[in-house]
Amino acid sequence: MFVIECPWCGPRDQSEFSCGGEAHISRPAERSDMSDEEWAEFVFMRTNAKGLFAERWNHAAGCRRWFNVLRNTSTDEILAVYRMGETPPDVSTGLPATPCGEAEIGSGNDAAKVMVEAADGTTNTRDTV
Amino acid sequence: MPDRRISALAHRTPLQAGDGALSLAERPQVAMRGLRVDAKAANRALKKTKGLALPETPNTSRHTEGVHILWLGPDEWLFLGEVDAVHALRDRLGDGLAQIHHQLLDVRDQNAVIALSGKRAREALMKLTTLDLHPGVFRPGDVAGSLFGRATATLHLLETYDPERDPEFLLIVRRSYADYLWCVLARAGREFGLPDQTPKAGEIMRP
Amino acid sequence: MTEQPFRMARGGFIDRKRRVTFRFDGRSFSGYEGDTLASALLAAGEHMVARSFKYHRPRGILGSGSEDPAALVQVGSGLAATEPNVRVTEQEIYEGLEVHPQNCWPSLKYDIGVVNDLFSAFLPAGFYYKTFMGPPGSWGVFESFIRKAAGLGLCPQEPDPDDYESLNRHCDVLVCGGGPAGLMAALTAARSGARVILAEETARLGGQLLSSDPEHLRVDGLAPAEWVEKIDAELRGFEEAMVLTRTTVCGYYADNFVALWERVSDHVAPGERDPVVPRQRLWRIRAKRVVLATGAIERPLVFHGNDRPGVMLARAARTYANRYGVLPGRKAVLFTNNDQAWRTAVTLHDAGADVPAIVDVRHEVRGSLLDQAASRNITVHLGTVVTGSSGRHRLRDVTVRALDGSGGVTGGETRIACDLLAVSGGLTPNVALFSQSRGRLVYDDALAAFRPGQSWQKEVSVGACNGTMSLEDSLSEATCRTVDVMKEVGLKAKPLKVPSISGSEFSSGAISALWEVPSGLPAKKVRAFVDLQSDVAAKDLRLAVAEGYDSVEHAKRYTTVGMGTDQGKTSSMNAFGVLSQARGVTMTELGVTTYRQPYKPVTFGALAGQHVGKLFQPRRTTPMHDWHVANGAVFDPVGDWLRPWVYRREGETHEDALMRECRAARESCAVLDASTLGKIDVRGPDAREFLNRVYTNAWSKIRSGQCRYGLMLGEDGMVMDDGVTACISDDHFHMTTTTGGAARVLGWLEDYLQTEWPDLKVYLTSVTEQWAVASICGPESGKLVAALCDGVDADPETFPFMSWKETAVDGVPARIFRVSFTGELSFEINVPADYGLWLWERIMETGAAHGIVPYGTEAMHLLRAEKGFIIVGQDTDGTVTPIDLRMGRIVKKKGDFIGKRSLFRSDTARANRKQLVGLLTDDPDVVLREGAHLIATSSEPAPPVPMLGHVTSSYMSPNIGRSIALALVQSGGERMGERLYATRADGPPVPVTVTETDFLAQREGADA
Secondary structure, three states: OOOOEEEOEEEHHHHHEEEEOOOOOOOOOOOOOOOOHHHHHHHOOOOOOOOOOEEEEEEEOOOEEEEEEEEEOOOOOOEEEEEEOOOOOOOOOOOOOOHHHHHHOOOOHHHHHOOOOOOOOOOOOOOOO | OOOOOOOOOOOOOOOEEOOOOOOOEOOOEEEEEEEEEHHHHHHHHHOOOOOOOOOOOOOOOEEEEOOOEEEEEEOEEEEEOOHHHHHHHHHHHHOOOOOEEEEEEEEEOOOOEEEEEOOOOOHHHHHOOOOHHHHHHEEEEEEEEEEEOOOOOOOEEEEEEOOOOOOOEEEEEEHHHHHHHHHHHHHHHHOOOOOOOOOOOOOEEEE | OOOOOOOOOOOOOEEEEEEEEEEOEEEEEEEEEEEHHHHHHHHOOOOOOOOOOOOEEEEEEOOOOOOOOOOEEEEOHHHOOEEEEEEOOOOEEEOOEEEEOOOOOOOOOOOHHHHHOOOHOOOOOOOOHHHHOOOOOHHHHHHHHHHHHHOOOOOEEEEEOOOEEEEEEEEEEEEEEOOOOHHHHHOOOOOOOOOEEEEEEOOOOOOOHHHHOOOEEEEEOHHHHHHHHHHHHHHHOOEEEEEEOEEEEEEHHHHHHEEEEEEOOOOOHHHHOOOOOOEEEEEEEEEEEEEEEOOOOEOOOOOOOOOOOOEHHHHHHHHHHHHOEEEEEEEEEEEOOOOOOOOHHHHHHHOEEEEEEEEOOOOOOOOOHHHHHOOOOOOEEEOOEEEEEEEEOOOOEEEEEEEEEOOOOEEEEEEOOOOEEEEEOOOOEHHHHHOOOOOEEEEEEEOOOOEEOOOOEEEEEHHHHHHHOOHHHHHHHHHHHHHHHHHHOOOOOOOOOOOOOEEOOOOOOOOOOOOOOHHHHHHHHOEEEEEEOEEHHHHHEEEEOOOOOOOHHHHHHHOOOOOOOOOOOOOOOHHHHHHHHOOOOOOHHOOOOOOOOOOOOOOOOHHHOOOOOHOOHHHHHOOOOOHHHHHOEEEEEEEEEEEEEEEOOOOHHHHHHHHHHHEEEEEOHHHHEEOEEEEEEEOOOOOHHHHHHEEEEOOOOOOOEEEEEEEOOOOOOOOOEEEEEEEEEEOOOHHHHHOOOOOOHHHHHHHHHHOOOOOOOEEEEOOHHHEEEEEEEOOOOOHHHHHHHHOOOOOOOOOOEEEEEEEEEEEEEEEEEOOOOOOEEEEEEEEEEOOOOOOHHHHHHHHHHHHHEEEEEEHHHHHHHHHOOOOOOOOOOOOOOOOOOOOOHOOOOOOOOOHHHHHHHHHHOOOEEEEEEEEEEEEOOOOOOOEOOOOEOOOOOOOOOOEHHHHHHHHEEOOOOOOEEEEEOOHHHHOOOOEEEEOEEEEEEOEEEEEEEOOHHHHHHHHO
């Protein structure tokens, strides 16, 4: 259970929320010339990103508002929360995962369980005894 | 003639722990109105109706003319109080909002109101909810919608509560969940002295 | 009654005035209050307490706490309150405690399963996988044996009689571990005014301080236990500090969500437990910061014969002596590769044991150690290892040989008689929680172990779990890092003065990592165990590598090392060492296996908490519920709701009751409790436009006072919900949904309003439970409604179908909708829910003269099927469009609505989709099975059988006087009158004829 910061109610337990899947997929206006493929893209096709992902959440047990969340699906880190209709904030700096590779830390993946101690002390490791 | 109105928890009698640490009771007489309206527009309009303002700070409430006005969402409030007070306020609201797109509904029967009070009330509630109910965090007048066990409900710490005394919480819950919530609250209060309550059960179920 | 021959004359945190008797393996034992099973059994001289999982080898007590791998027993008797796999090192004794050995038959000492050990050569690593992959049939041969051998201990067979509870807490700082570092951290935090929770796994605070020598060690001039008590007392004085003992931090999850498992009353005799307090609690903590002070776990050395009872971790031996006042052996040998373990030899010697030898793998050790040994006349063997042991159920002696400097042993064998071998392969920082928090580990050569490297969550590790092994450094680190943490949460804190320490234990010192001790024996004969619970030996790990299981995760699964209930607390580090050597890679290159929650086994009871039995799930009931119960209703669960399914009268069968209810609905009058239907109040100037967009039909022209049926589709064009919506006033509508769809539909509509159409001025509020609803139907229903309601003329001319009126029932305000579930003349009376029961009783009273009969959901479904009315979720399954239902008439051509474009997708628009039709069997008495497949031939052809569709609803209809069914059939609309066959599992296909869905109309047509 992670914590989600509802734009209105503040940080609350994940159990109060329901996830609505990928964000920023707007319903196309009715167009007779729209091909089946274009329509299917809207109805059926969703990104299944590893890494940065914009998704919709609803504070179902609280204020019932829908809002957007930028989450790293590899680490469950929530990088930003913003209201409907707002553009996603820029979170590219300090992002702890690459969308295609493994997060350096936080994913629980084998590749990220052990590290070599950095010589320059960039990590929070203590001094060697 | 017996009362035709039978509240959601009419079959339950108030519970009290021996030393007053915790008590549980239904508030069947409380009237409720739900309001949905644009906050800014409404408060502009209501300014004319002196003394009426909807709380715009999330998860807070305002106590005015015997009615508690609870923030439920950015465009949603609950009015709660004695029948006459709520009716009087409803009429004034109706007037004040006549020109504004809004929805004002009687939700008295939709919900049950459970009062939980006593010095152990916060502890008992935290067995059921992930909200932080520490006195420094959840303060008089605060409101929060959350899960309580398996039931969604709105929690309100009465702003009339005196810090010298024990807190009094109201839980506003859909009427069909009221019996469940009553029983899990009683269970949460068992170690503080509340008697066990058995949920309605024993129906013959289809095979 | 056995005495306590190994109990020391004094010492230990036990209450010698309170003698406790308990039973183990059919024998009676005694101990003192404060003893664990392990300390009490050791006091009696019992080392062997269990049998291992695979080879049924004797298992003794290796550790002194949750790290112990194999000293597992069954606690309690009876079929309900018995618990398997309890560690003797953790269970506290109480009067009358019943303990049984497990994984052995007929008894602990004489166990048939020992034959597995003789065949160990045939049970190699990856045994299961090899039998799966082996010659065809080998799995079949082995399966029955494997199944019997699976698992340890016995499951309780009856419901758990105990109560459990889960509860939530928030705090500024959660301190995990009540040892010296944890105490220092908690006190630092508490003094700064923080909300602190300190969780300690055992019954007492103090950790290793309780295991250290009370005569030597002084903390601020106090004996260790006195210092602990002082800190404890101060902590308990803070209103915002909570100290939990007997509480294991069992899981570290996202965003500092941490689970604590408290054994509230497991140490109390069942008859004496407080009945209002749960047996165990699960604390669900959300902490702003977590301080991990979980200490270190000693690892054994892996040598031939290392699994014999009497082989014990050096620190555990010290713990038994100092914490419990028990001498774990009278003749004790120490085998180590590090300094701190030497303290055990000193402690045991000073406590009265004979210590014939210290065997250290290192060729050189510090002079101070040698002095300590010399002053006690303890022989020291340096550069030497233990190469074997003997003794059947208990260690009798060990053999030692010198190391040859090139990985082998040399020289003669020395046999040393002993009844205890204290071993230490070094201290492994207990990084389980840190790793669960997804922090990264780093290998530390000085420790020959992993320690925390880079944090991921908001936690800090202090003390031994961070690799800081000395007491002074530990205390200083704990207070300093806690101060940093306090600042992060916005509190002012000062580091505490670090207590002065004298007579400290030896620090870890230089470790000479030796992952597998050479024995000089042929490889095949060596039984050097890494995992004492799952019986994984070093050679199994090497075999895994040889067979290609290079990844540490693969080798773990292949050999099952560390996969037992101890989660490899004592074995993982040694396994990594053996694997890294076998593969010739560094520890960092090898990596570690995953530390998963829970840290140790947690009871299901604690996880389920109070949410069991009648509190498992809310059961939603309507205001009329008590009447239904009192009048023979059998209930149908619909979502969380309980709805009357059928009302059974005395002596009636289900069929009788159903037929009676259905006949009354068409012949006189019947009433349904429809309170559970979803109701949504829709309000706003754009309400009509909103309805136009969410329903398939048009809403622009509906006038106030009118009602209309609508279908809602998903964006995929499939039917999602249906219901009637009434126009209350120009901008105000009362929408109804299915019972099961109520919450989902409201959420879905809100979603569109908030995200797609924020420009629409519409508000939605659920009023499902504001209204209690009685739906009265039947030819007499008009008269009944006229009698019930104030000033309502139920004449169809003045109160037409699909209209509604605001009225009152004896003064109670009501809305009456002339809509129909059943195709029969019907009225739905809505009153505020508090009046629901009153209304229902009044209907029954007034309706008696009209022959009123209450009916349930089964009759409702049947009545709807008679009329060809669909049930969403029964006749539709998320793959059915309105066109498939042949309800195209309510799909508007002009204007958009949700799902419209999907109706023209090539697949949705194709002609041969399945369509809803009626089916009549040739034999009117045969009722088809719902779900039966439809085929074109009178007998089933060879597979693949071409399926034309399936039956969705099927009933014996009393009103039609025969069986009826609805079905989804390929191109069904074009098959009217066609002959099809419905398959059966128990007979030849049943011939049926395809018809229209409205069976009532068909009957009337036939009658005319």
